[in-house]
Amino acid sequence: MAELQTIIIIIITAVAVYPSRARVTRSGTVTLEPGSHRLEMPELSLKLDPASVRASARGTARARLLGVDVRRDFYVETPAGRVRELAEQVESLEDEVRGLDAQTELIKRERIILDELESAEPQPTEKTELNLLDWALTLAPGEKRVVRFDFTVEHPRGMSLE
Numbered sequence: 001m002a003e004l005q006t007i008i009i010i011i012i013t014a015v016a017v018y019p020s021r022a023r024v025t026r027s028g029t030v031t032l033e034p035g036s037h038r039l040e041m042p043e044l045s046l047k048l049d050p051a052s053v054r055a056s057a058r059g060t061a062r063a064r065l066l067g068v069d070v071r072r073d074f075y076v077e078t079p080a081g082r083v084r085e086l087a088e089q090v091e092s093l094e095d096e097v098r099g100l101d102a103q104t105e106l107i108k109r110e111r112i113i114l115d116e117l118e119s120a121e122p123q124p125t126e127k128t129e130l131n132l133l134d135w136a137l138t139l140a141p142g143e144k145r146v147v148r149f150d151f152t153v154e155h156p157r158g159m160s161l162e
Contacts, residue, residue, distance in 0.1 A: 002036075003035075003036045003037065003038050004032075004033075004035060004036070004037045004038070005037075005038045005040065006030055006032065006037055006038070006039050006040070007039075007040045007041075007042060008028040008029075008030045008039045008040065008041055009028055010026040010027060010028035010041050011026060011027065011028065012024055012025070012026050013025050013026065013027045024045075026041070028041070032059075034061075042073075046072075048070070050070035053068055053070050054068070055068045119148075119149065119150045120133075120147070120148065120149035120150075121147070121148050121149075122135065122137070122147065124149075133149075135147055
């Protein structure tokens, strides 16, 4: 008797998240006639570890699971227009991220960095990620206050300071 091939639609029914992995349980139901059947579950995650796949079968009649085989299908052309559109969008965004990363590296090499505030009187109330210092002073009308600070500067080689 020839083996019948059936596609079974499965849905996620449980998820357990661990620090280094996740266990995703999917379930599906199919009605089968007597005989040998090959069940396919298409479009599973590409990140699926084939060694982690487990399967079980049960039914109103006696069912025997003969084995589990994980196979990746590769398409010459993406099967769905929307998927192709999203893949192109992802590729475009990845290109944009690479461009922004390159700009960030360039800016890091070109900027002068306030490396270390050695002393300040009074102390700044805030130092931002960009090493901008901010003082909040309360002064009476006409009152003057001197802010003194000493610092070291780090700058890229070959960059001249004027």
